Every structure is written in C-alpha cells, then in structure tokens.
Amino acid sequence: MDENLVFNYTISGDDFTRAGEASSDVKNKLKMMGLDNNIIRKVAIAMYEGEINMVIHANGGTITVEISADNIRMILADTGPGIADIDKAMEQGYSTAPEEVRALGFGAGMGLPNMKKYSDHMEIDSTVGIGTTVTMDIHI
C-alpha cells in the first residue's frame, strides 16, 4: 500500500440525470474493498453532496479520490463562479441555488454543511470568478 489508490471523475454540469454517478461508483468500490460500512456511508453522502453542488453551481468539474492506508481524500475542483462568503455558505439553509434548481428539490442549503458534517476534515479554497476546490478527508 505504498502508493495511493486514485480514482478520477469528470462531472458534467447541468446534467442532473448523471449527478451521483461518481459517488455511487466510489461507494461500490469501497464496498468491494471491505471498508467499514459507516466510513463508506460518510464518503458516499459527502461526495454526493459535493457532486450535486458542482452540477448546480459550477457547471461541473473534476473529482479526485485518493485512498491510502488510513485516509480517503476527495478533491472536488471546479472553475465555477466561486463562493463569495464561505462562512455564510456553511450555514444550514443558506443557498444561492437558482429557482429552477430548487423546484427540483435541490438547493436546500444543506450541501456544504452536510459535507462538513460527514467528513473528518474539510477545506474550501475559493476565488470569485476563478473557481472552488473543496478537499475533504475521511479517516479510515
């Protein structure tokens, strides 16, 4: 286990029918690797929320999942609009999702709070007009 196991995904923007494919794929692979069910659950939920965020706000992006002996790191990078006020975005119920997205049942303002809740460590690096990179760690 000297080298990390790396899975790369490209998330297409504005395609809700495909949202969740990447997190579902990771979930299945982790199950095959016999990880603790609770860890798998945390990874699946945190990554799904992140994936949906990229579809709603950022017109897609990339997700890199790095698995080592004691950690799962998810790096979600997009070149979307960026987050103007990260503290505000972390508040439960706060959302900048457009009306048509909310009509689909998304944009409840739980995305980032849930990602933080289900990961052991989360960092957001965002610049308005450039994009956002969210790094989440879940310890094994």
Next chain:
Amino acid sequence: MNKFIHSVQLDESACIGCINCIKYCPTQAIRVHNGKAKITPQFCIDCGRCLRYCPHHAKTAVYDSVDEIQEFTYTVALPAPSLYTQFNNLNNIDIVLNALLLMGFDDVFEVSAAAELVSEASRTYIQEHEADAPFISTACPTIVRLIRVKFPTLIPRLLPLKPPVEVAAEIARKRAIEKTGLKSEDIGIFFISPCPSKVTYVKSPLGIEKSEIDKVLAIKEVYPILLKHMTHDESKLKPLSMSGRIGIGWSNAGGESAGLITDNYLACDGIMSALRVLSDLEDEKFHGLKFVELNACNGGCVGGPLTVENPYVATAKSKQLHRDLPVARTHSDDSDDYKDLDYQWSSYVEYEPVFRLGKSFRESFEMMGLIEELTEQLPGLDCGSCGAPTCRALAEDIIRGDATKNDCIYAFHEYINTLSKDIFFLTQSLQLSGNHSSESMDLLEDYIYKLTTELDKKER
C-alpha cells in the same frame, strides 16, 4: 444449512453458451466459461431475471411436484393472491379455492387472508417504531437477499416481520392439527407460488429459523390442473374466501403499501429499479418516508417468473376481482387462532460481504489497484465474448484468479498478432543470416508452441 442454496438453476443441455443471461443478471452472478453458463451461488439472489431472458430456456427453477400431495395424510393449499389473477372472467375467488379442493387438497388457507393480518401487524409495528422509519418491506425474499449482500447499512431498516405466506402456514398447520389430531409431520402445507425466490425462502429462510411450509408448487404447474376443476356454478361452491381488497392487493406493486394506510411510502417494482432506490436510500436521499416497498418483479408478485399471465393484464384482472370486496375481511380479533400469532422475526439478517475482493483491507486495496490497471488495458466495449458481463467484471475475475487476460477476444487477438510478427521477423533473420544455431531454433519452437497452445485453448 447452506446459506446460498438456490431454486434458479442451469439446464446445461439447453445452454448454448450465448451471453444473454450475463448481461441481464443484476448482481453479475453469471459467467459463460467453456461454452456453458455458470451461476455463482453467493452472488445469485433468485430474482429469476435470467429465466425470463434466456432465449434457449436453459435457466430453470426447481420446485416441488404436484404428486407430492400423496406423501401426506392431510394437505393444505396456500394459494398466493397472484394465482387468482391468472384466469379470464373470474369474478369469484371461491371458484379457484374450490378447485384446489377438487384437485386433491384437503383444505385451503389464503395467503391474502394472512396478508391482511400482516398489514395490521405492520401498521402497529411502524407506529411503535416511528423513529427508525423508513422501514423496507421484507415480503419479497429476493429483495432481502439483495440487501443482505449489497446494502449492509440498510439491514437495520428491514421490517422484521414474517411474510404473509409464513403466517398463513402457521395458521394452516395449527388448524389442521386441531381438526385432524394428526402429527405435524403427516400434514403437508403447500404454497402455490408465483416465483422461485419463495422456493429458496422455504429451504433457507431469512429472519426465521425454519419455515412452516413443506412444499412449494409453481402457479404455472397448478394452473392447467385447476382449469379442469373450476366450476362457475355458484350453488356448488363452498364459501371459503376470507380476503378483502388489502389482501388481494398484495399481489400488485404498491399493494402492501396500500395496506398500511399511509401516504408516506415509496413503492417500486423491478429489480433494476429496486437497486437504484436502495442505493439512493443508502445515501439518505429521501426524507419523511415511513415505508419502502420493493418488488423484484415488474408489476409485483403478479410478474413472478412462475406465473402464466402477462403481469399488467394480471394487475388489471386483480382490480376487477377485488372491486366489490370490503377493504379487509380478515382481522386479528376474528379468531382465537390469530390472537397468539407472533409476527416478528426470530433471527436477524446478517451482512454477507460476498463481493469483497480480498481477506483484508490491505489485500483488497492491492487487488483494486490491479483491477483498475487491467480495466484500462481492456477495450471497454463490454461485448461479453469473454463470458463476463463487462470488461471491468473480466478484470475482477482475472485478479480473483477465475479468468485470464486472453479470455478477452481483443487482448487475445493482440497477443497472437505480436507472436506472429515475432515469428515472421525471426524466420526472416534466420534466412538472411543463415544462422541456424540451436538457440534460434529453440526460440522459434517456443514461439510456435505458444501460438498453437493459445489457439488450441480458444478452440476448446
């Protein structure tokens, strides 16, 4: 007891080694090797999808024979409500129930009557355990088996109540013993089933230690016999049916949910749709649901592989049949026989991690890395010619030690191509240099040996 016993089997003589079944299996449990399909028992959940899709009818379901009625002193038939939906112009369930007596059973007890009791018990259970909702229906054994191997975090959500057929069997046995004074082993309880999954359930039940059902007959076997005994002369019919709309409704997708009298439910039918719902449920994508009903077959039990009627026609017939019936006709306070019934499971379902790659996380981690690498090298066409449903499944098989890379027709082609080129260049250089040393001849022989043995393997 064998945890992975199955009703769905392969009839090797009918199998021509095509790849239809491997493509349709929802758990990727089938491989074609050496020209024959092979079902991996740990992965199979008895959904019966391969039975429907095999164009050569090489997948069969094993169930009991009607002749086995003779093996018991006294027999009780437990007809599934889906049986009633198989007949044309049926307006009275008693016609079917009386025909069961005429074909040789001593008594009948309707699974749909027991279903009304289970609906009642489910309502109470869900109300008393509301904080743990949503509960997942456990009436379809294929769904329970699917969750057991694929969705460990959903096991605590399984509704821990016996399915209607089990409750029916308990009541039928008790009544038969009281009525006849016979020993339990002389009484035969026969379930008339729409699916092979229930055959498996009886042999190896989940949630209880042992089933009270003795034999399982297929609807498609009983159907032609019943036709001969069905009389529409109502004056000759004994009144037997005790089922209302709830009980009969259990045979259709959404029927079990309707019996719960709540709007906060999700009902889904078809094994592929069930897989998606379970995955979403695992990711907590639903909120506020009380109950999740999942049926492996399209249309619900009426779509079982052992039925004869088209499931959607059967659904339409069931609506006609119960149109004028009361909501329920069997209630827990109707009879003393129902009062002491224990609906709850006596044992819990345990996760069976059959898809796990290695024995430890470290081993699985290494294997997953190799699978990723190998998958990249395969063509990604998922053609199925290797006998595995997808290129990734072949990569998994290779790393598990169950296949080789040359099972892939494209990888094999490349291998042969490289070997042929090597032979060509070697012979050309031999000709030009005139060097016929034993070393070069050995090399040439080695190449030709590899070529012929690999080609020979494919031939077989």
